[in-house]
Amino acid sequence: MxxxxxxxxxxxxxxxxxxxxxxxxxxxxxxxxxxxxxxxxxxxxxxxxxxxxxxxxxxxxxxRSFVRAGEDEITIRNGYRTHTVPWSDVVGFAMNEGAPWPTMVHGDDERIILFAIQRSDGPYAKDAMAYLRGRLA
Structure with a gap:
């Protein structure tokens, strides 16, 4: 599983x-x-x-915001807008120094903010980023 x-x-x-x-x-x-x-x-x-x-x-x-890492795709809901991106289209994740939340890069350098992962959540945010980056490896 x-x-x-x-x-x-x-x-x-x-x-x-x-x-x-x-x-x-x-x-x-x-x-x-x-x-x-x-x-x-x-x-x-x-x-x-x-x-x-x-x-x-x-x-x-x-x-209601969330980031759901599925088997074949990643679903991101920021407020009232939902994005579903296949893992094959994901280029990477970035959480620049001082940024309040990370971004996901996909397609032709398109970016989506991952509002559900807040830097202010500390270790939880670091673990989330490590997990998402690990899914790309």
Whole structure:
């Protein structure tokens, strides 16, 4: 059986979902705590709701990112966009000094950011890069 792995962001995923939960709770608490003389128009309420939904969608995009090393292909989901690349098209992986996440080079020097592998995750990111580079050998 092949050694297949899925990598997801660690700390940033926890932070994204914690901030989302806090935003929802704070929105509800503030909405209930406002004095009765404070009134919002329908347009103002719609604007506030749209801003909340947009921020929650961005936070969810961080949390749902992954890199899945399959037997024949590598699948990368960065936010709401998914890339599937056959291993035969992968040229290499780079995590330059100071870069927050690595990139995968494929095809004719095309690059895809691997957002699910965050340098801030320390040893987990190093292990992930070693595994992915090892799959190319």
């Amino acid at each position: 092949p050694d297949l792995r899925t990598f997801r962001p660690g700390g940033s995923r926890i932070v994204a979902y914690a901030v989302a939960a806090i935003m929802i709770v704070l929105t509800a608490v503030i909405g209930v705590a406002l004095p009765s003389y404070v009134e919002f128009t329908a347009f103002e309420l719609a604007t506030l709701a749209a801003i909340l939904v947009a921020v929650l969608a961005l936070l969810h995009a961080v949390g």
